[in-house]
Amino acid sequence: xxxxxxxxxxxxxxxxxxxxxxxxxxxxxxxxxxxxxxxxxxxxxxxxxxxxxxxxxxxxxxxxxxxxxxxxxxxxxxxxxxxxxxxxxxxxxxxxxxxxxxxxxxxxxxxxxxxxxxxxxxxxxxxxxxxxxxxxxxxxxxxxxxxxxxxxxxxxxxxxxxxxxxxxxxxxxxxxxxxxxxxxxxxxxxxxxxxxxxxxxxxxxxxxxxxxxxxxxxxxxxxxxxxxxxxxxxxxxxxxxxxxxxxxxxxxxxxxxxxxxxxxxxxxxxxxxxxxxxxxxxxxxxxxxxxxxxxxxxxxxxxxxxxxxxxxxxxxxxxxxxxxxxxxxxxxxxxxxxxxxxxxxxxxxxxxxxxxxxxxxxxxxxxxxxxxxxxxxxxxxxxxxxxxxxxxxxxxxxxxxx
Ligand code: FEO
Numbered sequence: 001x002x003x004x005x006x007x008x009x010x011x012x013x014x015x016x017x018x019x020x021x022x023x024x025x026x027x028x029x030x031x032x033x034x035x036x037x038x039x040x041x042x043x044x045x046x047x048x049x050x051x052x053x054x055x056x057x058x059x060x061x062x063x064x065x066x067x068x069x070x071x072x073x074x075x076x077x078x079x080x081x082x083x084x085x086x087x088x089x090x091x092x093x094x095x096x097x098x099x100x101x102x103x104x105x106x107x108x109x110x111x112x113x114x115x116x117x118x119x120x121x122x123x124x125x126x127x128x129x130x131x132x133x134x135x136x137x138x139x140x141x142x143x144x145x146x147x148x149x150x151x152x153x154x155x156x157x158x159x160x161x162x163x164x165x166x167x168x169x170x171x172x173x174x175x176x177x178x179x180x181x182x183x184x185x186x187x188x189x190x191x192x193x194x195x196x197x198x199x200x201x202x203x204x205x206x207x208x209x210x211x212x213x214x215x216x217x218x219x220x221x222x223x224x225x226x227x228x229x230x231x232x233x234x235x236x237x238x239x240x241x242x243x244x245x246x247x248x249x250x251x252x253x254x255x256x257x258x259x260x261x262x263x264x265x266x267x268x269x270x271x272x273x274x275x276x277x278x279x280x281x282x283x284x285x286x287x288x289x290x291x292x293x294x295x296x297x298x299x300x301x302x303x304x305x306x307x308x309x310x311x312x313x314x315x316x317x318x319x320x321x322x323x324x325x326x327x328x329x330x331x332x333x334x335x336x337x338x339x340x341x342x343x344x345x346x347x348x349x350x351x352x353x354x355x356x357x358x359x360x361x362x363x364x365x366x367x368x369x370x371x372x373x374x375x376x377x378x379x380x381x382x383x384x385x386x387x388x389x390x391x392x393x394x395x396x397x398x399x400x401x402x
Contacts, residue, residue, distance in 0.1 A: 031188070043134075073100075079224065080114060126151075175227060221237075277394065303392075338352035349368070
């Protein structure tokens with residue numbers, strides 16, 4: 001519990017921090033997260049979003065430091081996912097189930113499918129406005145950013161955007177605003193984008209264009225996770241523009257796993273080959289790096305090289321995990337190459353190439369396979385693959401500049 005913070009005149013941040021969470025549905029949250037909820041006081045008192053179910057009492061307790069929760073007149077639900085809607089049943093039970101619950105059409109459908117309760121849904125869509133006293137709320141549906149029900153709520157008078165998951169970060173700390181934490185928050189925001197939103201990058205580009213057309217003044221962005229952008233909201237908007245373009249940088253991520261260190265040796269030689277061409281490289285052993293950290297490095301890489309031994313005629317289980325994850329997030333505009341050691345059948349490289357092909361990555365080589373343990377000439381071939389990846393990437397980048 002923390003003292004609710006007044007973020008603007010009569011507007012409070014009343015959510016909860018989840019200091020302990022380390023695995024957020026498969027995403028490593030090394031610094032926990034927060035579930036932000038906002039209380040807007042006025043002629044009517046409005047709660048925007050809630051928190052995870054297990055923090056329901058804490059949310060109500062935070063609210064009660066400002067007003068009696070029964071004095072809440074309506075709730076706006078920007079997004080159905082349980083980290084923001086889990087407390088809705090308890091909140092509605094406390095404030096009165098018949099009070100209006102504003103959400104998108106898909107929000108009503110999805111809240112029904114989650115809670116199987118009768119709420120007084122008030123459906124809103126893009127462009128709809130809710131005028132209450134001297135406050136006007138405007139709604140913008142952001143379908144598939146990142147759920148079908150997602151929407152933004154914009155408080156016109158204060159120029160505050162309540163952006164749901166967008167522009168958020170999994171961060172639970174003692175800082176609440178961008179000006180308090182500075183650029184330390186950017187890696188958290190970048191990891192969040194890479195692991196939650198990368199898949200939807202074309203929609204992010206379209207949304208940013210739509211918002212630009214609306215010419216909205218934005219004084220503050222209040223996401224449902226992490227810090228509030230009040231000093232420089234443009235900074236995170238510009239970062240989203242950059243990340244969603246998926247423009248390749250002069251960087252290769254080499255991802256591998258190994259049974260008896262043969263694929264490790266191959267990965268290290270490939271890495272040396274890449275470095276010999278003055279291209280930046282990250283070597284990431286899947287036993288040491290969490291899939292979500294690997295994904296965060298991939299976001300701006302111009303190329304990936306993936307190495308797996310062959311096990312039971314297939315790729316290694318941990319590599320299969322990471323590849324499934326990467327594939328689902330749909331990174332684009334990348335060169336790809338595979339490598340790996342094998343004993344007798346050696347299917348791993350072929351399987352990886354098939355995965356790359358389905359991901360629409362640019363496969364620049366058939367890949368390097370080595371039986372059992374690489375000798376000096378095998379490692380030379382790996383070094384050569386690294387050089388080839390780096391040279392192809394440099395050529396691609398120089399063509400893009402022209
Ligand atoms: Fe933070 Fe999509 O929930």
